[in-house]
Amino acid sequence: MNHVAIDIGASGGTVYLGTVTSSSFEFEEVHRFDNGPVERNGRYVWDLNALRNRMVSGIEAAADREPSIDTVGIDTWGLDFGLLSDGEVLRDPLSYRDPDVTETRKSLFETVDERRVFEATGITNWNTPNTLWQLHTLARHEPALFDQADSLLMMPQLLTTLLGGRPCGETTVASTTQMVDPSERDWATDLLDDLSLPVDVLPTLDEPGRRLGPLASDVAESLSSTPELVAPASHDTASAVAGLPLAEDAAFLSTGSWFILGCERREPVRTDAAFEHAVSNELGADGTVRLLKNVNGFFLLEECRKSWREAGASTDYEALLSAAREATPRAALVDPDADEFSIDEPMPEQIRSYCRDTDQTVPEEPGEVVRCLLDSLVTKTALALDELTTVVDEPLSRVNLGGGGVRNELFCELLADATGRPVVAGPVEATAVGNLLTQAVAVDTLPDVATGRQLVEEEFELATYEPATTDGWDREKNRLAELATE
Known part of the structure; x- marks a missing residue:
């Protein structure tokens, strides 16, 4: 069968x-x-x-190659949502990177403390403005919006309705909200009641694979048949993990604007260790739970490239990575999750300012900035992997890598060194692969995700990077941990 996967991230x-x-x-x-x-x-x-216009252009491009398309599925980032009334979106959804979406965070945690939120949802995300925080701020500052709204849809489902699909809820993206009980795989309504947040707008949650009706006629008119809209694993990380040939003793790292490091289990883990090490429980395909930690990822690098591009400088990846390889390794480290980094100012100068303020060598040239970021990202990832291993109390013998980092050989080499584990890189487009596989499961071409993963291992060329230089990385992890607590 022919499927179209639409994968939308926060930058493209x-x-x-x-x-x-x-x-x-x-x-x-x-x-x-x-x-x-x-x-x-x-x-x-x-x-x-x-x-919507960009998605339609993509479907038309697919139809130019194959007019007979059976299904279409959309995955996106998590956290963000739209409010609707009688099927009409009340306004364009806020971005989680909007500085004002967390205005009431302090009062939220005065009402229910962090431990209560973790026990209810299995989520330990205190840094990213997820749906819970956004709803809390909207309910306090714009209550009239909720008086008008009769439904809330997460971004993948919201975009699907724009293409003609029926409104629905889907577990993998809903679990990013910090509003879902991972054991029940349903909304944590007791927590929401404690926070006086509306629950009547929340959709019924379904597992990936629900069929949502035909593609809108104005989009399907250029196709030889009308495809069916399907909800895949609609959170991009859930799709990415579904698309990796993941063994039980492996960790995964999905690389994009955010890095999502984790491992897959059948039951949520809400232990003291999970809470202390900020390990979250998000839901995956085939009834799985993804134990994970978030690290602000290539967003910082992309913001640097944006600044250099606006200044008329070259942003060619190969040239930047070649310069980074030649730069002094580990000359400076930054905490990728530091509050200092925002979209409001040029990122290269924010990085230099951070290094000056922490008495480190200041990276001046683009290659030095890129090397600083890559060193910092792999060090922060290695720290997170140490914490994850402590929580699961099991060895995680390798890292399965998906996303844009697969193409970055320097990053893969540094990641293997920093973690002290083999890195199995690929497929590059793990999110698209997982999206397509979960669509294939939905129409019974494949029986389950496990079978799809076996197919991925057989059909795709994967690269393995063995650790080469592990000396000194413990020191760098300690150094970064100190920076993160300052």
């Missing part, structure tokens, strides 16, 4: 055409577009009209 979107059978898997990129929050009336929001 890609559309893929895939053909999956019980013994083969082929796919290709057919369309790519930019994405990002836009500033309107002093707030950062997502432009829904622009996103």
Whole structure:
């Protein structure tokens, strides 16, 4: 069967055409577009009209190659949502990177402390403005919005309705909200009641694979048949993990604007150790739980490239990575999750300012900045892996790597060194692969995700990076841990 996967991240979107059978898997990129929050009336929001137009262009590009398309599925980042009334979106959704979406965070934790939130949801995310925080701020500052709203949809489902799909809820993306009980795989309504947040707007949650009706007629008119809209594992990380040939004793690292490090289990872990080490429980395909930690990832690098591009400098990846390889290793480290880093100022200068303020060598040239970021990202990831291993109390013998980091050989080499573990890199487009596989499961081409993973291992070329230089990384982890507590 032929499937279209629409994968939209916080900085861009890609559309893929895939053909999956019980013994083969082929796919290709057919369309790519930019994405990002836009500033309107002093707030950062997502432009829904622009996103719909870009998705339609992607489906049309897929139809140019294969007019007979069976299903279409959308995955996106988590956290953000739209409020609707009678099927109409009340306004463009706020971005989680909008500085004002966490205005009431302090009062939220005065009402219910962090431990209560963790016990209810299994989420230990105190740094990223997820749905819970956003709803709390909206309910306090814009209560009239909730008087109008009759439903809330997370971004993948919201975008699916723009293409004609029925409204629904889906467990993998809902679990990013910090509003879902991971054992029940349903909304943590007791917690929401304690916070006086509306629960009547929340959709019923379904597992990945729900069929949502035909593609809108104005989009399907260029196709030889009308595809069905399907909810895949609609959180991009859930799709990425589903697309990795993951062994039980392996960790995964999904690399994009955010790094998501974790391992897959059948039951949530809400122990003291999980709480202390900030390990979260998000839901995956086939009834799994993803134990994970978030690290602010290539967002910092992309913001640097944006600043250099605006200044007229080269942003060619190969040239930047070549310069980074030649730069002095570990000359300076930054905490990628530091509050100092924002979208409001040029990122290269924010990095230099951080290094000056922490009495480190200041990276001046682009190659030095990139090396600083790569060293910092792998060190922070290695720290997170140590904590995850402590929580699961089991050895995690390798790291399965997906996402854009797969193409970055220097990053892969440094990651193997910093973690002291082999890094199995690939597939590059793990999110698209997982999206397509979960669509194939939804239409019974494949029986389950495990079978799809076996197919991935057989059909894709994977690269393995063995640790080469592990000396000194414990010192760097200690150094970064100190910076993170300052």
